[in-house]
Amino acid sequence: MEKLEVLKKFNSYNNNTLMETLEIEFVDIGDDFLVAKMPVNSRVHQPYGILHGGATAALAETVGSSASMFFLKTNDKIVKGIELSxxxxxxxxxxxxxxxARPIHRGRTTHLWEVKVTDEEENLISICKLTNIILDKK
Structure with missing residues (x-):
């Protein structure tokens, strides 16, 4: 599947979800990474007028879990995040x-991702580690 088709497919999964509410959009994919973006505005602010850590965590878990799904290249598994730091x-x-999101470990039943959150000027905003469990689809 072509890169743009993959991104379009991933973005279609956002309909009627938290990802749509936060305006998360997948924008790039490669052999060992997946990138999503999120606007920073009052919708994702905490009371001090800055980006809420929970919104950042939701973005990180979204991109890391989606990366696991993509790199599995199968439809008979599901991915669930089990730990986010x-x-x-x-x-x-x-x-x-x-x-x-870039892989640290992609095993048969667990994946570990490093997710770096940066701004337009490539300043590091947050750094995350996400562990996913890979389960059989029921």
Whole structure:
């Protein structure tokens, strides 16, 4: 499947979900990475007018879980996030953040991803580790 087709397919899964609410959009994919972006505005702010850590965590888990699904290249499995660790390093008031998931480990039953969240100027906003479990579809 062509890169643009894959991104279009992934973005279609966002309808009527938290990802649609947060305006998360998949924008790039490669041999060992997946990238999604999210606008930073009042919809994702915490009371101090900066990006909410929970919105950042949702972005990170979205891109890491989706990367697991894509790289499995099968329809008989499902992916569930079982642990997310995130460090917020810099605040962001407006603009866009990008989450890039890269594999640390892709085993038969677990995947571990590093997800870096950066802004338009490639400043590191947050760094995350996501563990997914791979289960048989029932």
């Amino acid at each position: 995130i460090n917020h390093l810099k605040s962001k008031r407006e603009g866009v953040v990008y989450a890039t």
